[in-house]
Amino acid sequence: MVTDPFFRTALLTAAGTVLLAASAHADGPRGWPPGMPPAYVQECAACHTAYPPGMLPAASWQRVMAGLDRHYGTDAALDEAAVKQIGGWLQAHAGSHRRVAESPPEDRITRSRWFLRKHDEIAPAVWRLPSVGSAANCGACHTRADRGDYDEDFLRMPAGLSDGQRRAWRD
Known part of the structure; x- marks a missing residue:
């Protein structure tokens, strides 16, 4: 049990900061994760919003990248090196928190439960x-x-x- 008032205040402040940061992250992505491949924005944002990887679970990103030749009715195929680079980054930063744990229907962000709720x-x-x-x-x-x-x-x-x-x- 902490009895020193200064230490207790510092500890509570630190705990509050951690909780605030965690709740901000749980509410939604805030900026790009590190190491975003330039090809991600160049290729993906050419047709639609370049979505942060945390918006879908890893399994969804894997299916999206594997099906680029039939990407929601469009041929968005990329060369193998770009698929590997972009896919690796998406997998590394995919959503893992409870909000995006389940793959949405058709792996569409706009059909996910959290998107519909928001x-x-x-x-x-x-x-x-x-x-x-x-x-x-x-x-x-x-x-x-x-x-x-x-x-x-x-x-x-x-x-x-x-x-x-x-x-x-x-x-």
Whole structure:
């Protein structure tokens, strides 16, 4: 048992900092993990948001990388060296916390339970707005998605929201 008041305060402060950092990480990725291959952004972000690897479990990333020749209806095949480099990085930094432990249907981030829960207030019509296009267009609302940062403090309303959708957004 710690009886020194200074030591107890320091210990509690350190514990609080660790818990705060852990809860921030559990809420979502905050930036890119180290060692991101330039080919990841070059190849993947050319067509869609380059998603942080923590958004899917390792098994999902493995299937995504193995099926690039039929990547959600598109041939996104890469040379073997790029697949190995990108796949290794995705595997090394894949989501392992409880939130993303299960592979979502079709290995789609936008069909994962955590994604649906975080976006349950978004009306289906919003995903179809020309300024959004689909739930996979994270940058339509998340201004730092290109940095791998989905902090809710940096959201913007997409163009074309109705008055009712704007009110719902602010709630």
